[in-house]
Amino acid sequence: MTKPVRENYREDVAGRANVEETPELAAYYDELERFDTAALWTVANKIEPWEPKSASVPVLWRYADLRDHVLRSIELVAPEKAGRRVIYLNNPGRRDVAAACGWLYSGLQVMKPGEVASAHAHSASALRFIMEGSGAYTIVDGHKMTLGENDFVLTPNGTWHEHGVEASGSPCIWQDGLDIPLVNSLEANFYAVHPDLKQAVTYAVDDASLTWGAPGLQPAGSDWKKAYSPLLKYEWEPTYEALSKYAKATDGSPFDGVLMNYVNPQTGGPVMQTIGAAMQMLRPGEKTRAHRHTGCSIYQVAKGEGYSIIDGRRFDWKRHDIFCVPAWAFHEHGNASDTDDACLFNFNDLPVMQALGLYREEAFGENAGHQPVM
Amino acid sequence: MTKPVRENYREDVAGRANVEETPELAAYYDELERFDTAALWTVANKIEPWEPKSASVPVLWRYADLRDHVLRSIELVAPEKAGRRVIYLNNPGRRDVAAACGWLYSGLQVMKPGEVASAHAHSASALRFIMEGSGAYTIVDGHKMTLGENDFVLTPNGTWHEHGVEASGSPCIWQDGLDIPLVNSLEANFYAVHPDLKQAVTYAVDDASLTWGAPGLQPAGSDWKKAYSPLLKYEWEPTYEALSKYAKATDGSPFDGVLMNYVNPQTGGPVMQTIGAAMQMLRPGEKTRAHRHTGCSIYQVAKGEGYSIIDGRRFDWKRHDIFCVPAWAFHEHGNASDTDDACLFNFNDLPVMQALGLYREEAFGENAGHQPVM
């Protein structure tokens, strides 16, 4: 039987490993293996790369492709059996961890009027972005939130939560976003089913918005100590209005147009410790310059149509389409319309990069900031 | 000539000073004086009181009393001569430091259409609360803010600022609030006149509101590092809407009804380091319970009418009236109407109490929380 060839990553650069394998070394390596050890110089160049090369690939998931399949799951599986009726986005480079990109998971969930998913809790942090339908709601630790199109809602790490659609509503589809792969990789994921499979609504409906939804105003006696935003729900209408106003006061970012981050109103920090989110407006005709940074993002088109160029590949998108930008991949965006704005929602792991000191950013320096398209 | 009697604060309580003066001690005290020293036990009970007794007295300044006098200053002094045409509130217990209460200053300023006050900067932090008139504006470090009734605007420590009324406006009256007495007492007040007596508007008009005025959304790339709120202006309409919404989700505070603090949207902290501000709604018929705390507050009636009982004295107030609650004075508020809400704006030195670890609070325990009225 052939012995598998041992890894040996050599580079002929001062300061890098460059050791030729000899029979003596081979014997030495064999011995090291016996003690659960190995020689660093055989793998140093692999594990200390010059710069990151993401395992994820850029993907565009077209809603036109997916919508029927998502709806079909209504007939195929009952929520009681499936837990949740979700078609998840499976990045070709990340199938082993069921990630849409990097360590982020995403899926499209569908619910019929009158359906309720059972209440549960987990260490993974989650969000939903509502795509279509009426009557959707989420309950988080007793706070019930009503949800409309393009609303964005949190179900943070450790909270009891459940989703449903009112009997008076219509079939609802939303995008789920979670850090399940990250929390699994960190070996810190716990899951619990609520003892009653459902929780009581113990606050006024939409109380989080009523209490925390005012700019620059904080409820008296607030002693919110949790590590996520007490606002929980970010509605589309005030978000779009905010972008429209901000557009009047800013030149925008060369890389992102008019972008606002969803934040915790009590700290100005990210909505959850492990997942950030933002909404950006590309003004009519706007074409941004390319940059790249650590951290990956999953975008959903909230309004309009356009394209993004990601590591030299062009993806044309329209409303409800989803695409991802892997870590350290150059990306730039363009609005296809000269008269209407386009809006991109995204969620990302930038809070992880920031918290761990790993954020790094770089502009694409050539060609006025625009990548050559393959 | 009679030697003034030496202070000697005696208390017959274990652990307190209680030293009888003798001729020998008197001689000793005289000697100590020669070296700029003195015996602690003669003053210990004075400088270490059992609890605070404010030098300020509760005062109600009725707008009906003051308005004509304020307007009359238009004829009496020109802004070029007066600097600012302000009638300040002079607490009978704090005339030596020109304070309205505690270490807080307040005054009523009036400006005619077309007038502009010269630009300047100081270490004292300032705010304005607009009482009447149209066309008022404030410029802070190049940010111009348009102002309407019940709007609240900051001119923080160290900023270049100037106020004016557009030629197309009407005579405007607003309340100024500053910590001038505090900053003077801390021997840290600096003043500078702008070299040009006016500053350029270098941002879009009302850009602070356009940029920071959205709940839970933060402009991309924000790197606001200053110790005060970038929002600068807090408008009445969204504030009243916020209280109305919050009222649907809260039982309110037993002492304050429905109260929201104006905060720095990037930190959740107070609007400035030395001055906090809040707006509270007393619901129809609401009568709060009494409490007291360190820190003092200056209230302005933004809407409705009612009364406050402060250390056993009743003050009946209506729109535009101003009153103060000294430190550690019991206070409770009542809405006189059973059909309309009443709103009280206040600014205070609570951020100082918090920053220095001196905040303390106590409910009035008897009589269901209501003070006997003198």
Place this chain on the structure above:
Amino acid sequence: MTKPVRENYREDVAGRANVEETPELAAYYDELERFDTAALWTVANKIEPWEPKSASVPVLWRYADLRDHVLRSIELVAPEKAGRRVIYLNNPGRRDVAAACGWLYSGLQVMKPGEVASAHAHSASALRFIMEGSGAYTIVDGHKMTLGENDFVLTPNGTWHEHGVEASGSPCIWQDGLDIPLVNSLEANFYAVHPDLKQAVTYAVDDASLTWGAPGLQPAGSDWKKAYSPLLKYEWEPTYEALSKYAKATDGSPFDGVLMNYVNPQTGGPVMQTIGAAMQMLRPGEKTRAHRHTGCSIYQVAKGEGYSIIDGRRFDWKRHDIFCVPAWAFHEHGNASDTDDACLFNFNDLPVMQALGLYREEAFGENAGHQPVM
């Protein structure tokens, strides 16, 4: 009877108040008084000065002058009657508030072997710096600390504390430092006598040093949440060693030589919220340059001899002498010896200046940084 002349601070500078009093205005001012108001323009230039002018004066308290008087108090008053046997430093400009400088109080306390002061608590923060004697100790919330010469110990805001000298010790003198005047001025001072007049020692003696006294090491499971340093005691020996080491790695500050701040080891912040402290070494022959800043300091000579020039006045000091530097007064220090170092301890209100955004600093620009001496 003559009407007292009304204040009217005029300056002939654009942007400053400069209103001549007229009979009409005088009548107007009288009317304003009736409503507890006044015209700002009469006092604006007073309450908004161009820069601070401290009410405190520089003072040097010589230990040679004070020591005998302090010791004599042992015969004159019993601790049971005096509470504490303290001769306090009474700045000629601050006698009304019994301050040594600014809003800081200081005194020299003496205790005989076997004496114990009764346990109490107050909102003022306190520190002691041991000057002479053996056997002194302080108990803070059940933590007993043994104290030697030049040791520095905290008794923070709100803690139960008591001082004593072991029967086996010798008469002890120490300097007390407190923010009593500040806390009184902020109308936030509370005082309580311990119900038993003494407290139990509930931890190992010197446990704070045993637990928190290691550089860069934190006790496991520490959940210290209080706003002051858990170290409580800062001993002289490691402090002097620290300065000696730091001197090998730094050029020092041009204004302070080799200075280290006493800090809270869990936060790196000041030892208490309202009082900071530092020890500085002037190397043999070192003469610093002058600067000034907001905040005031009270120095004690811990080692050596030299001089300080404060607002142009020279003060020569030696061990145990105490002197103060008022806010915004220029100051520079000189070591009188060319062979030995000199060390100055100081405590100050700089944490207040920092917390409230009022710190400002300026170098003396002329004459190579040295003030002309009056």
Place this chain on the structure above:
Amino acid sequence: MTKPVRENYREDVAGRANVEETPELAAYYDELERFDTAALWTVANKIEPWEPKSASVPVLWRYADLRDHVLRSIELVAPEKAGRRVIYLNNPGRRDVAAACGWLYSGLQVMKPGEVASAHAHSASALRFIMEGSGAYTIVDGHKMTLGENDFVLTPNGTWHEHGVEASGSPCIWQDGLDIPLVNSLEANFYAVHPDLKQAVTYAVDDASLTWGAPGLQPAGSDWKKAYSPLLKYEWEPTYEALSKYAKATDGSPFDGVLMNYVNPQTGGPVMQTIGAAMQMLRPGEKTRAHRHTGCSIYQVAKGEGYSIIDGRRFDWKRHDIFCVPAWAFHEHGNASDTDDACLFNFNDLPVMQALGLYREEAFGENAGHQPVM
């Protein structure tokens, strides 16, 4: 050709996925694959486990086994070719990422007198714990640190660093600890070789210790803004002294005996953003109770001998041995001596768990806290 069986993780528990595969579903799954999607219910139970199950296995690396192999590398490879002469610890469950445990890498490095490794920088954070030899040093951004046995030194994310042994020293062996696997997994690792292959020493030797090594004292004018400890080196002698002192003031932790965390003296936080470290003393005869928590640790025996029981397996260790505790594995430690203490150094990813809100801990509840040993 046989189609591989599709994953389908079923659980017969309310709230969990339990969908039987049917031909219709199989066809549906095939279609989903075409669009880079899949059905969540087939993998939900896998990616949302009830609790973590670490991929790492507990391993004890005996120094007696490794030392000769490490020394032999001196003859086998030159540092110029190998980059660094390191034998790394290869957890049987983590060979794909070259981790010793979880996402942490560790190796044993050896250097002869006069050798110097080339200067470089990377996004991974690193530490060294010196095991034997004299004359070792590390240079970090111009700060040179001399190193002795059991000293612990940081080379944080982004710093230029190089290691060497003085010509006058002896062969040195140390343990390297890095988060290379973590930073790679987060796709954020950058590597750079110093342009000169070596850096200048621009500070006094050991200046970090001279400047930051004093308990409760901070150098004046310090404006350290970096996200890691300015102390950089933690020497064994003061660490052991600190544990000995702390042992006099604490009962210790039931799970860890007398444990102190190495911290950033300016913040009280972990030494680096992604790696924490601690030293613990097991007192003579001490046997701790078992607990488990998220986050993994790599231990090195700094002193004495004893054993640890990890998920029911017993590992007997003595000085220089290294062992790892995977995430969520129960662990307890015992000192084998009844007369001498034993000390364990460990580094871990607990700062990552804390920063991301993923820390969770649980005591072993049965059998008085002691696991049955397999």
